[in-house]
Amino acid sequence: MAESKKTIxxxxxxxxxxxxxxxxxxxxxxxxxxxxxxxxxxxxxATAVLRVDNEYLPDxxxxxxxxxxxVVSVVSSPLTKKEAREKxxxx
Numbered sequence: 001m002a003e004s005k006k007t008i009x010x011x012x013x014x015x016x017x018x019x020x021x022x023x024x025x026x027x028x029x030x031x032x033x034x035x036x037x038x039x040x041x042x043x044x045x046a047t048a049v050l051r052v053d054n055e056y057l058p059d060x061x062x063x064x065x066x067x068x069x070x071v072v073s074v075v076s077s078p079l080t081k082k083e084a085r086e087k088x089x090x091x
Contacts, residue, residue: 001021002021003018003019003020003021003051004018004019005017005018005019005053006018006019008050010065015052015053016052016053016054017050017051017052017053017065018050018051018053019048019049019050020049020050020051020064021049022046022048022049025045025046027043027044027045027046028043029041029042029043029071029073030042030043031075036077036078036079037077037078037079038074038076038077038078038079039074039075039076039077040072040073040074040075041072041073041075042070042071042072042073043070043071044068044069044070044071045068045069045070045071046066046067046068047067047068047069048066048067049064049065049066049067050064050065050066050067051063051064051065052064052065
């Protein structure tokens with residue numbers, strides 16, 4: 001799939017962008033241990049990547065916008081209700 005050009009509105013301004021297809025992804029979970037004892041796994045899944053046309057950072061790097069969705073998984077939590085924990089074991 002080739003890049004496609006479009007115009008989007010950001011902060012009240014029309015911006016020309018090129019949608020750049022994602023051809024490969026390696027999305028890994030990051031694990032967090034919270035103060036309440038819960039362990040979470042989190043990853044961000046990119047759904048679209050847009051390159052801003054003819055705009056660059058001071059070092060010459062092109063500017064990209066990434067649309068993404070977070071994925072969150074509770075690995076364990078001391079706050080899990082006892083009934084739900086027992087029901088999960090029965091299945």
